[in-house]
Amino acid sequence: KQEVTQIPAALSVPEGENLVLNCSFTDSAIYNLQWFRQDPGKGLTSLLLIQSSQREQTSGRLNASLDKSSGRSTLYIAASQPGDSATYLCAAQNTGNQFYFGTGTSLTVIP
Amino acid sequence: DTEVTQTPKHLVMGMTNKKSLKCEQHMGHRAMYWYKQKAKKPPELMFVYSYEKLSINESVPSRFSPECPNSSLLNLHLHALQPEDSALYLCASSPVRGLNEQFFGPGTRLTVL
Numbered sequence: 285k286q287e288v289t290q291i292p293a294a295l296s297v298p299e300g301e302n303l304v305l306n307c308s309f310t311d312s313a314i315y316n317l318q319w320f321r322q323d324p325g326k327g328l329t330s331l332l333l334i335q336s337s338q339r340e341q342t343s344g345r346l347n348a349s350l351d352k353s354s355g356r357s358t359l360y361i362a363a364s365q366p367g368d369s370a371t372y373l374c375a376a377q378n379t380g381n382q383f384y385f386g387t388g389t390s391l392t393v394i395p
Numbered sequence: 396d397t398e399v400t401q402t403p404k405h406l407v408m409g410m411t412n413k414k415s416l417k418c419e420q421h422m423g424h425r426a427m428y429w430y431k432q433k434a435k436k437p438p439e440l441m442f443v444y445s446y447e448k449l450s451i452n453e454s455v456p457s458r459f460s461p462e463c464p465n466s467s468l469l470n471l472h473l474h475a476l477q478p479e480d481s482a483l484y485l486c487a488s489s490p491v492r493g494l495n496e497q498f499f500g501p502g503t504r505l506t507v508l
Contacts, residue, residue, distance in 0.1 A: 316495055327399075327485055328438070328499040335494065373437055375497070381426045381445055381489065383497060385437035 286311045288376050288386040296392040301364050305389045307357040307374035316377040317357050319348050321370040322388075328373065331359070364393045398422075399500035401486050407506045410476060416503050418469040418486030427469040428487040428497070429461060438485055444469060445491060476507045 287310045297303050307317070316335055320328040332341045332348040334357065340349040347360040357374055374386045399420045408414050418427065426445045430438035443451035444463040458480075460472040469486055486500040 318497060320499075325483070325502075325504070327401075327501040328487075330496055330498060333494065333496045377495060380450070381428075381443050381491065381495070382440065382451060383428075388437055 286314075286376055286378055286382075286384040288374060288384050290372075290374060290386040290389050292389060293387065294390040294392075296394060297364055298394050299364060299366060301393075302360070302362050303364055303391070305359040305361070305372050305374075305391070307359070307376075307386050309355045309357075309376045309384070309386075311376075311378065312352045312355050313378060314352065314376045315379055317348075317350050318375045318377065318383070319346075319357075319359050320373045320375065322373060323370050331372075361391075364391075366393045366395050369393050399486055399488055399498050401484075401500035401503050403503060404501065405504045405506075407508065408473070408476065409508050410478075412476075413472070413474045415473065416471040416484055416486075416505075418471075418500055419467055420488040420498070420500075421467055422488065422498065423466075423490070424488035424498075425466060425491045426489045426495075427463060428489075429459075429469070429471050430485040430487065432483045432485055432502070442471075473505075476505075478507050481505055481507045 318333045319331040334350040345362040371388045375383045429441040432438045442461040462470040483502045485502045487497045489497045
């Protein structure tokens with residue numbers, strides 16, 4: 285069974301800093317890797333999806349990379365803002381529409 | 396339209412009640428999902444429907460009964476729940492083929508008394 289972990293569990297940074305969130309998965313035979321953000325008590329918002337054949341995806345200040353051979357993905361956030369404060373989750377999709385979620389990183393950006 | 400809607404937003408029910416959660420999407424997605432999420436934990440997969448057929452059931456107790464009446468609708472019928480079933484219930488959908496990106500609804504906050 286796919287196991288997904290995220291480090292660190294919590295992160296606090298001053299506004300304007302660049303930061304990296306990490307996601308590790310045990311089974312490299314993934315189909316997709318998707319990054320989400322979740323605000324307290326809310327649903328998940330899709331940020332980026334990287335297909336297994338891709339190495340990275342970018343959207344605005346966000347850049348996600350994927351290294352299947354090492355079982356790792358990173359989410360890079362440039363010039364962080366207080367509005368970026370949320371929990372960030374990664375999810376690895378194996379075949380069969382089964383998504384395995386990581387444990388999440390709680391990000392606080394201090395004004 | 397990349398929206399998944401869920402009703403109700405909040406639900407309080409007793410252990411003897413029967414209630415249903417509803418989820419709807421109009422993106423033409425052919426896979427729909429139910430997740431359960433407890434506070435400060437990641438979502439846990441409960442059920443997956445693919446082309447309106449149940450394809451994954453993650454050993455969920457029978458007091459939770461899913462239903463997919465058509466390709467746009469997903470229901471979760473609740474009966475004889477326990478207080479530990481209190482959680483945020485999330486619905487999601489994805490295309491199945493091609494870029495299989497999951498989209499989530501806002502969730503239903505369920506409290507079982």
